[in-house]
Amino acid sequence: MDIMKVRANLTxxxxxxxxxxAGAAPLQYLSxxxxxxxxxxxxxxxxxxxxxxxxxLIGLLLVAAIWRRRPAxxxxxxxxxxxxxxxxxxxxxxxxxxxxxxxVVWTVKVLAxxxxxxxxxxxxxxxxxxxxxxxxxxxxxxxxxxxATANEIHVPVGRPVRLRLVGGDVIHSFWVPQLxxxxxxxxxxxNETWIEAAAPGxxxxxxxxxxxxxxxxxxxxxVAQSPGDFRTWWAHQLAAPGFAADRKFIQxxxxxxxxxxxxxxxxxxPDLSHLMQRRTLASGAFPNDAAILASWIADPQAxxxxxxxxxxxxxxxxxxxxxxxxxxxx
Amino acid sequence: xxxTEYQRHPTVAAETPALTERLRRLWETAPGFYGWLATVxxxxxxxxxxxxxxxxxxxGGIEALVFRLQLTWSNLHLLxxxxxxxxxxxxxxxxxxxxxxxxxxxxxxxxxxLLLGSRDMALPRLNALxxxxxxxxxxxxxxxxxxxxxxxxxxxxxxxxAARAYNDGPNIDxxxxxxxxxxxxxxxxxxxxxVTFLRMRCPGMSVNRVPILVWGTLTASAAxxxxxxxxxxxxxxxxxxxxxGTHFFDVGAGGSALLWQHLFWMFGHPWVxxxxxxxxxxxxxxxxxxxxxxxVGYSVVALATxxxxxxxxxxxxxHMFATGLPGISLSFFSAASIVIxxxxxxxxxxxxxxxxxGRPVFTTPFLFxxxxxxxxxxxxxxxxxxxxxxxxxxxxxxxxxxxxxxxVLIGINVxxxxxxxxxxxxxxxxxxxxxxxxxxxxxxxFLGFNLGFFPMHISGLLGMPRRIYTYNEGMGWxxxxxxxxxxxxxxxxxxxxFLYNVFVxxxxxxxxxNNPWDAPTLEWATSSPPPPYNFAVIPAVASRHPLWEDRLxxxxxxxxxxxxxxxxxxxxxxxxxxxxxxxxILKMPGDTLVPLGLALAMTLLTIGLALVNWxxxxxxxALVAAAIMIWLWPxxxxxxxxxxx
Numbered sequence: 001m002d003i004m005k006v007r008a009n010l011t012x013x014x015x016x017x018x019x020x021x022a023g024a025a026p027l028q029y030l031s032x033x034x035x036x037x038x039x040x041x042x043x044x045x046x047x048x049x050x051x052x053x054x055x056x057l058i059g060l061l062l063v064a065a066i067w068r069r070r071p072a073x074x075x076x077x078x079x080x081x082x083x084x085x086x087x088x089x090x091x092x093x094x095x096x097x098x099x100x101x102x103x104v105v106w107t108v109k110v111l112a113x114x115x116x117x118x119x120x121x122x123x124x125x126x127x128x129x130x131x132x133x134x135x136x137x138x139x140x141x142x143x144x145x146x147x148a149t150a151n152e153i154h155v156p157v158g159r160p161v162r163l164r165l166v167g168g169d170v171i172h173s174f175w176v177p178q179l180x181x182x183x184x185x186x187x188x189x190x191n192e193t194w195i196e197a198a199a200p201g202x203x204x205x206x207x208x209x210x211x212x213x214x215x216x217x218x219x220x221x222x223v224a225q226s227p228g229d230f231r232t233w234w235a236h237q238l239a240a241p242g243f244a245a246d247r248k249f250i251q252x253x254x255x256x257x258x259x260x261x262x263x264x265x266x267x268x269x270p271d272l273s274h275l276m277q278r279r280t281l282a283s284g285a286f287p288n289d290a291a292i293l294a295s296w297i298a299d300p301q302a303x304x305x306x307x308x309x310x311x312x313x314x315x316x317x318x319x320x321x322x323x324x325x326x327x328x329x330x
Numbered sequence: 331x332x333x334t335e336y337q338r339h340p341t342v343a344a345e346t347p348a349l350t351e352r353l354r355r356l357w358e359t360a361p362g363f364y365g366w367l368a369t370v371x372x373x374x375x376x377x378x379x380x381x382x383x384x385x386x387x388x389x390g391g392i393e394a395l396v397f398r399l400q401l402t403w404s405n406l407h408l409l410x411x412x413x414x415x416x417x418x419x420x421x422x423x424x425x426x427x428x429x430x431x432x433x434x435x436x437x438x439x440x441x442x443x444l445l446l447g448s449r450d451m452a453l454p455r456l457n458a459l460x461x462x463x464x465x466x467x468x469x470x471x472x473x474x475x476x477x478x479x480x481x482x483x484x485x486x487x488x489x490x491x492a493a494r495a496y497n498d499g500p501n502i503d504x505x506x507x508x509x510x511x512x513x514x515x516x517x518x519x520x521x522x523x524x525v526t527f528l529r530m531r532c533p534g535m536s537v538n539r540v541p542i543l544v545w546g547t548l549t550a551s552a553a554x555x556x557x558x559x560x561x562x563x564x565x566x567x568x569x570x571x572x573x574x575g576t577h578f579f580d581v582g583a584g585g586s587a588l589l590w591q592h593l594f595w596m597f598g599h600p601w602v603x604x605x606x607x608x609x610x611x612x613x614x615x616x617x618x619x620x621x622x623x624x625x626v627g628y629s630v631v632a633l634a635t636x637x638x639x640x641x642x643x644x645x646x647x648x649h650m651f652a653t654g655l656p657g658i659s660l661s662f663f664s665a666a667s668i669v670i671x672x673x674x675x676x677x678x679x680x681x682x683x684x685x686x687x688g689r690p691v692f693t694t695p696f697l698f699x700x701x702x703x704x705x706x707x708x709x710x711x712x713x714x715x716x717x718x719x720x721x722x723x724x725x726x727x728x729x730x731x732x733x734x735x736x737x738v739l740i741g742i743n744v745x746x747x748x749x750x751x752x753x754x755x756x757x758x759x760x761x762x763x764x765x766x767x768x769x770x771x772x773x774x775x776f777l778g779f780n781l782g783f784f785p786m787h788i789s790g791l792l793g794m795p796r797r798i799y800t801y802n803e804g805m806g807w808x809x810x811x812x813x814x815x816x817x818x819x820x821x822x823x824x825x826x827x828f829l830y831n832v833f834v835x836x837x838x839x840x841x842x843x844n845n846p847w848d849a850p851t852l853e854w855a856t857s858s859p860p861p862p863y864n865f866a867v868i869p870a871v872a873s874r875h876p877l878w879e880d881r882l883x884x885x886x887x888x889x890x891x892x893x894x895x896x897x898x899x900x901x902x903x904x905x906x907x908x909x910x911x912x913x914x915i916l917k918m919p920g921d922t923l924v925p926l927g928l929a930l931a932m933t934l935l936t937i938g939l940a941l942v943n944w945x946x947x948x949x950x951x952a953l954v955a956a957a958i959m960i961w962l963w964p965x966x967x968x969x970x971x972x973x974x975x
Contacts (some may be wrong), residue, residue, distance in 0.1 A: 002745060011370075012604040022802070022871060025792040025805060025806025025807070025808075026793070026804075026805065027792065027793020027794070027795075027805065028791065028792045028793050029724040029791070029793060039720070040720045040721065040723070040724065041722055043720055044715075044716060044721045044724065047714065047718055047721055048715065050711070050714075051711035051712065051714065051715055054707065054711050055704070055707055055708055058678060058682070058703065058704060058707045059704055059707075061682050061686075062682060062685070062700065062703055062704055064686075065682055065685040065686035065690075066690050066700065068686070070689060077848065077881065078620075078622070078689075078881070079622050079623055079878055079881045079882055080622060080687060080688050080689065081623070081882060081883075082623070082624040082882060084626070084687050085627070085683035085684065085687040085914055086626065086627060086683075087564060087687065088626065088679045088680070088682060088683035088686070089626070089676055089679050089680060089683065090680075091628045092566075092675060092676065092678070092679030092682075093675060093679065094671065096671065096672055096676075099671055100668050100669055100671055100672060100714070101840035103668050103714070103718060103819075104664070104665045104668050104669070106718075107661075107664055107665075107717075107719060107720065108661050108664070108665075108717040110720045111660065111661060111664070111719055111720055112657075114720060115657055118932060131496075165654075165754075166491075167587070169490070169496065170488075170490045170491040170496055171488055171491065171587060172492070173652060173727060175795075176386055177724060177793055180723075181652070181720060181722075181723020181724045182652040182723050182724070182726060182727065182864055183652055183653060183654065184652050184653045186587050186588065186653060186654065187490060187581040187587055187590075188581030188582075188585075188586065188587060189587075189654065191653075191654035192654075201902035206793075206795055207729060207795075208726070208727040208728070208795045209488070210483075210484050210488075210491070210727075210796070210797040210798075211491060212415075213412055213415060213489060213498065213799075213904065214796075215797060216411070216797075216798035216799050216800055216801065218819050229898045251517070280452070283444060287549065302697060303646035305410065306411055306412070
């Protein structure tokens with residue numbers, strides 16, 4: 001039987017299940033969207049198939065052992081002798097050892113294959129996990145100036161991207177399953193990993209190390225663009241806003257938030273430069289629209305209880321002004 | 331009293347009414363409340379362990395049902411995030427530390443002396459101490475939760491989330507010190523099992539004749555002696571960081587966040603094996619009874635038990651594959667984590683072969699033991715998958731791992747334990763459990779468990795992370811979670827049927843007789859329930875199955891109806907470690923309140939430290955010292971004043 005075909009069929013069954021249930025499953029990893037994910041997807045299917053085969057074999061043997069026909073016992077208290085059955089152990093142990101050794105070799109091979117990208121990374125991004133959002137810093141080099149953003153990471157398609165992961169407070173874990181497996185963001189150390197997207201698109205990610213009350217709603221997004229679009233996006237990120245900073249925003253919000261090109265340069269909360277380019281608010285918790293932005297500013301604790309943004313006392317007029325100005329940060 | 335009394339040659343005789351009457355007076359626990367507090371009878375302590383562990387199992391189960399409701403569908407908000415976090419932390423801590431380990435200690439406490447042909451455990455007072463500390467540690471661990479400040483950093487309690495900066499309040503301190511207290515209980519219990527194994531086996535029971543349950547508990551005990559210091563140290567350092575201003579885990583001051591994970595999992599992974607190996611032992615001993623033949627491959631299974639534990643000390647890093655460790659160490663730990671499946675596979679084939687070559691009798695214990703084989707296989711292969719590093723980088727911290735650990739802990743611990751209750755209930759209480767209810771019990775639990783927990787593999791593969799209090803719609807997880815919640819309630823109904831059967835059978839179960847299952851080992855040679863002294867005369871065994879020898883046609887015969895008479899006070903027979911040749915008469919302690927007093931003093935010390943109240947802590951230290959002095963004060967009756975003969 002053709003293994004690839006079986007794999008494709010099984011993927012279809014499992015993904016089909018998710019499609020039936022609720023549309024898509026953006027965090028599934030039974031198929032991948034990058035050269036780094038591909039060998040891991042193959043290995044995952046490999047060990048999954050071994051596992052399913054083992055479960056079926058043992059299940060069959062168990063059922064057969066229980067219900068196989070036996071010659072009638074001489075008397076009801078008769079016992080079987082202690083000898084016999086030893087062959088089961090040797091055959092079973094040998095087959096298991098073979099499967100396990102193959103798995104070890106395959107594992108080490110894949111591990112070596114995905115250790116480092118084949119190409120020089122196009123860009124280095126420092127991602128800091130914070131309770132409960134992602135700080136993202138693009139590291140500049142000779143040709144381009146770096147900048148900060150939050151919760152959405154843009155990358156060029158087909159080029160490896162180096163990630164430097166840091167824990168800003170507690171331990172978080174960076175996971176965009178379509179692109180690569182998890183890597184923890186741990187305070188006091190820098191964990192390097194890399195991703196590479198094979199096709200343009202938006203890939204969902206999620207913090208996967210329990211990090212406190214809003215761990216559940218600490219998502220991120222990776223937006224893969226053509227190299228040209230990516231360069232355009234980078235240049236746009238460095239541009240100052242088209243409208244002067246709102247006075248109320250500076251007064252109430254700049255202690256925690258930065259908007260490049262204005263006096264707002266706080267670093268406790270997410271950088272809000274070009275906020276309207278992001279699809280979500282509060283680290284993937286809500287779609288980025290005006291109504292939610294307004295109610296978020298009115299009472300962030302009601303929408304995402306426990307998050308670190310305090311309720312700031314604002315008159316309705318002031319709040320409307322701030323929302324209106326934020327909506328200009330395209 | 332003189333030294334020669336320990337080396338006298340006891341008369342060898344058969345049991346007589348006069349002898350049993352005399353022994354009963356010598357060994358019986360005092361009546362009333364005093365006796366209830368002061369008993370050192372391993373059978374009473376064993377039952378207490380089992381009952382207490384089941385209370386925790388039910389408590390942890392209710393916690394799980396509550397948060398399963400929240401996860402039934404996307405965006406449900408029955409619980410606040412804080413409540414959810416406390417519940418899942420308490421659930422994990424309860425099941426892993428307060429149920430899974432202690433319930434097996436309970437069975438082994440009750441069964442070991444009976445399996446080994448002995449009158450009691452080697453250190454009966456230590457046995458009582460270990461139970462009382464377990465109970466009080468459970469109370470300490472729950473004390474924060476009942477007043478609304480439960481630990482909420484997950485049962486493995488990673489720093490810095492569990493550090494003062496991110497988790498103020500007494501909850502983590504109570505968790506840390508409660509765990510140290512519980513560690514003392516487990517450690518003294520482990521010492522007791524090891525000494526009992528080395529000294530208390532009846533004559534003739536050489537190491538290659540002990541039941542597999544004894545191998546399982548012995549192996550787990552030896553492992554605990556090495557593993558528990560790591561976690562006790564970790565919790566002590568955490569308590570010091572939180573209350574004394576040390577910086578072991580404080581990254582800003584040169585500490586390390588990963589240090590916690592290493593210390594915790596150096597304990598945590600061996601602990602996983604410690605809470606399954608004795609349960610696997612119960613299956614290895616119980617299943618053959620219902621297959622009407624001895625276990626296939628006794629020696630191989632015993633060796634596999636030990637091998638699993640030894641390898642189990644070399645796999646802790648597979649909990650830390652995503653922490654950025656170097657590739658070479660990942661490869662090593664990955665290989666170890668995959669290869670550790672081999673001794674387990676040997677066990678599976680031994681049980682299968684035992685059924686295949688035997689004549690199965692379809693009783694309720696058989697159903698639980700046989701179904702364990704397939705549940706163990708499912709939990710085993712999902713563990714093998716997570717052993718492969720690149721695969722684990724996707725699987726880890728998703729519901730796939732939740733599915734895996736529940737197949738391990740419920741499949742390999744709860745199913746054998748419930749089967750073991752059906753199996754040994756007649757010995758414990760002299761009555762059979764109801765078979766008809768037993769069938770209902772089994773099928774409800776089996777179907778409920780698989781319906782509830784198998785879909786977690788799928789939600790895991792669809793990317794659902796652990797420890798989230800809710801999820802958005804559109805993630806593809808709604809229906810799978812609905813099925814999971816439904817299954818978990820069905821499983822809970824099965825547990826309820828079990829409890830109902832226990833209560834009904836206690837009152838109205840059919841009388842059991844000494845050996846209702848026609849089983850081969852020594853516990854079935856004495857009455858049901860056993861007398862306080864277990865065996866009126868000490869048996870001498872000549873094989874692994876003393877009660878089956880005639881039919882198996884083995885050469886020598888065990889001698890059970892007559893043997894050494896030890897009736898000059900509470901006495902037990904000490905034997906040599908490997909070959910079990912009798913070489914001394916041991917004087918055993920009777921009822922005493924000192925273990926209870928010491929446990930209370932230790933608990934007071936724990937509370938003093940948790941509240942950082944030095945006065946209370948100092949009082950605790952003084953009382954602990956006093957209790958230990960009273961305990962160790964030499965007593966003539968125990969031969970502690972005798973010069974070395």
